Amino acid sequence: MKKTAIFTLLLLLTGASMMAQNRQARQRQVVTFQERRGVTLSGGLQIAVPTGEFAENYGRLPFGLNAFLSVPLLNAPIEIGGGFAWNHMASSREDVNIQSSANGDVGTLRINGNSYTYQIHGRLRPFNGRFRPYGEVFVGARNFSTTSKLQTTGGVSPTERLDRSFTFIAGWGVGAKYEMTPGVFLEARFESSIGSKATYIDPESISITDSNNFDYRNLESRTDQWALSVGVAFAF
Numbered sequence: 001m002k003k004t005a006i007f008t009l010l011l012l013l014t015g016a017s018m019m020a021q022n023r024q025a026r027q028r029q030v031v032t033f034q035e036r037r038g039v040t041l042s043g044g045l046q047i048a049v050p051t052g053e054f055a056e057n058y059g060r061l062p063f064g065l066n067a068f069l070s071v072p073l074l075n076a077p078i079e080i081g082g083g084f085a086w087n088h089m090a091s092s093r094e095d096v097n098i099q100s101s102a103n104g105d106v107g108t109l110r111i112n113g114n115s116y117t118y119q120i121h122g123r124l125r126p127f128n129g130r131f132r133p134y135g136e137v138f139v140g141a142r143n144f145s146t147t148s149k150l151q152t153t154g155g156v157s158p159t160e161r162l163d164r165s166f167t168f169i170a171g172w173g174v175g176a177k178y179e180m181t182p183g184v185f186l187e188a189r190f191e192s193s194i195g196s197k198a199t200y201i202d203p204e205s206i207s208i209t210d211s212n213n214f215d216y217r218n219l220e221s222r223t224d225q226w227a228l229s230v231g232v233a234f235a236f
Contacts, residue, residue, distance in 0.1 A: 047229070
């Protein structure tokens with residue numbers, strides 16, 4: 001009887017020890033996952049705020065979308081990556097009568113002005129918990145593009161026009177991510193950039209001529225701006 005009790009006690013102690021070891025192993029795995037720094041993919045809505053000459057000449061708030069990819073350097077709090085942003089600057093759609101057409105054709109005028117930003121960044125993100133603030137510097141280029149087309153329902157040939165202007169940019173940004181569910185974060189971001197001179201569409205200058213053509217004026221200035229965005233980030 002005594003031997004049976006001792007044997008039973010040993011089994012209980014062994015089982016308790018194994019359960020404790022398994023629990024500690026799981027805890028270590030959780031800590032390891034939380035401490036591991038992985039790739040982050042994010043995207044969201046963005047609004048740009050022109051400053052300086054850009055604000056004086058343009059006078060609107062371009063809105064659009066952005067996306068970023070950040071990769072940690074080993075397991076250090078430093079990340080490198082790149083991003084893209086699209087902002088809508090101007091648009092017009094109007095049905096017009098083609099005065100040069102003997103058949104009285106009707107045309108549709110479409111004009112769209114957009115900016116496309118491409119950048120690479122270096123980011124410092126010291127914390128890896130649920131709340132993850134960061135700061136970064138970046139360089140890149142911005143393309144101001146205006147496409148316009150006058151299409152007709154008759155035999156008059158369509159008129160098209162494409163204007164592009166590139167500028168180099170540099171700046172800094174700050175942001176923060178907050179984990180809502182494992183691996184999914186709500187992200188807010190602010191950036192300030194300086195841009196060299198570029199030409200871009202003046203939204204107030206769009207006009208149609210009597211000769212069946214359309215026209216608009218391009219503005220030229222430095223292209224400094226702020227940008228605010230909010231979106232979702234995914235950590236892998």
